[in-house]
Amino acid sequence: MAKVRGEGTIFKDKRGLWVAQVDLGHTPDGKRLRKRVTSKSRNEAIRKRRELLRAIEANTVTVGKIPTVEQWLNHWLKTIAPLRTRPTTLRGYESSIRQHLIPHLGKRRLDKLTTDDIRCMHTQMESADKSSSTIRHAHAVLSKSIKDAVREGKVGFNICDRMDRPKSRTEPRGAFSEAEANAVLTTAQGDGIHWYSRWLAALKLGARQGELLGLEWDRVDLQAGTIDLSWQLQEIPWQHGVKCGCKDLAKRAQTCPTRVPKVRPDFEIRPCYEGRWFTRPKTQAGVRLLPLPESLRVALLQLWQEGPRNEYGLVWATAEGTPLRANEDRTAWLELCKRAGVRPLTLHSARHTMVSLLLAEGVSPEVIRQIAGHSSILSTRNYMHVSLDQARSALGALG
Incomplete structure (x- = not known):
């Protein structure tokens, strides 16, 4: 949270507007860091200053220059995502950012991005015959990057959390008999x-x-x-x-x-x-x-x-x-x-076939998990496909 030095000052600028200024200290390079609100009325400027102080207290206000979506995504892709992402995953992030996120949303200022902007991107991608999984992935990459922007104080909240994620209509992978x-x-x-x-x-x-x-x-x-x-x-x-x-x-x-x-x-x-x-x-x-x-x-x-x-x-x-x-x-x-x-x-x-055939032989899901190299049994369950014959045999046991 930004540290406020007093409640700030109020003065009139050259345009005749009342300016309420809050001092937030200094940037890492020694420059003074301030936030301002303006109004034609002195009382309104004071009211806006109170709102600004409450927002700073709640940690929902950003300080410094706000980047555009393109500037933030490029920064995120270069300096933040690589520190915790595998190369193949990072390549997928790069593809979504270059092909979809920057062309559709790049010019918007990060704190001005709206749910309507993101839904418009979804619609335009659908019109361009992009698959539902491609749209969902682009949305997920955007959400990940903005989550980090919130953590670093660039924006006050993740706009993607205020809307539903696009649905994926991909067919589940099957298994051979x-x-x-x-x-x-x-x-x-x-x-x-x-x-x-x-x-x-x-x-x-x-x-x-x-x-x-x-x-x-x-x-x-x-x-x-x-x-x-x-x-x-x-x-x-x-x-x-x-x-x-x-x-x-x-x-x-x-x-x-x-x-x-x-x-x-x-x-x-x-x-x-x-x-x-x-x-x-x-x-x-x-x-x-x-x-x-x-x-x-x-x-x-x-x-x-x-x-x-x-x-x-x-x-x-x-x-x-x-x-x-x-x-x-x-x-x-x-x-x-x-x-x-x-x-x-x-x-x-x-x-999937190997997992399903082992399941048909009565092998324990935990043993299958270890053979498949899954980190949890939940991952293994996604690979289990019960055949029609197995289902018929199981239901037949009910008499």
């Missing part, structure tokens, strides 16, 4: 041991895409039959190096001669290949040692014996020996689903 999963794997066998083992790992372990694309052979123990999922492969954007000498810092940082990955100082990474890095899982629960199902152990043993090595030590790589890109991996998966004659579910649905 056991028959569909078997059809996928039967088809994959015809593609060679490289791709067969890749999809077998996805369906049998339910590991995340980044965990498997970043899996290294030295974390696979074929003799003991275990696999160490303590790293994952992710693309991380670049930023200019300190005192890099680049004349135009607005240019893409990947051209900077002293570029560095855009991560917070405590973020643990290892270099892999062209902007792709080994990173730790999001939570400690994601670091896990899993037993290999026998079919997967046999497939990986065959891949080890037959497959070519690559300089990055990766289990799965391109024919040139470079890491597989996530989009290439997803494209190969969807093509496989088409050839197998099953629903074209996303690759992440393989993870």
Whole structure:
């Protein structure tokens, strides 16, 4: 809360207006910090001063120059969000800010932003055929940034808290039935041991895409039959190096001669290949040692014996020996689903499938949580899909 030095002074300015001024001390650079209210009437100026003092007491008034939405978002993106955000999440923030928030709201002063302004942005995004999840994400990023603006005294409240969040109409991810999963794997066998083992790992372990694309052979123990999922492969954007000498810092940082990955100082990474890095899982629960199902152990043993090595030590790589890109991996998966004659579910649905099949076998949700690497059982429940046969059997037990 700003510290008030007395109740301020009242005087007439050159325009003939009464000015009530409250002294709030000094800024960090030594300049006097004041708030003023004006009126044609001296009594009205005194009344406004009382309101100002009450607002300062309630910590709902801001001091100093109020930034525009664009100025604040750029500041937030550069100096606040990176300190607590993972690189992939930060990239999503940047996309929403550049493509949606700044074009629609950037010119508005932060303390003048209204719920009507934000609803107008939602409407314009809908008119531009943006998905409901994209609109919801943009709203969430705006709310996060203004929450920090409130904490730092730039505005008195978060305008996003005074309205409903936009609804998301995205369909929940599904899960393959056991028959569909078997059809996928039967088809994959015809593609060679490289791709067969890749999809077998996805369906049998339910590991995340980044965990498997970043899996290294030295974390696979074929003799003991275990696999160490303590790293994952992710693309991380670049930023200019300190005192890099680049004349135009607005240019893409990947051209900077002293570029560095855009991560917070405590973020643990290892270099892999062209902007792709080994990173730790999001939570400690994601670091896990899993037993290999026998079919997967046999497939990986065959891949080890037959497959070519690559300089990055990766289990799965391109024919040139470079890491597989996530989009290439997803494209190969969807093509496989088409050839197998099953629903074209996303690759992440393989993870849902593993959870659902374990549930059908009566495995404890807590055990499933640990296998999937979820931080809480609530996360695991979002992955559980009861099949129609299971539901029919359960209801049939009622007689």
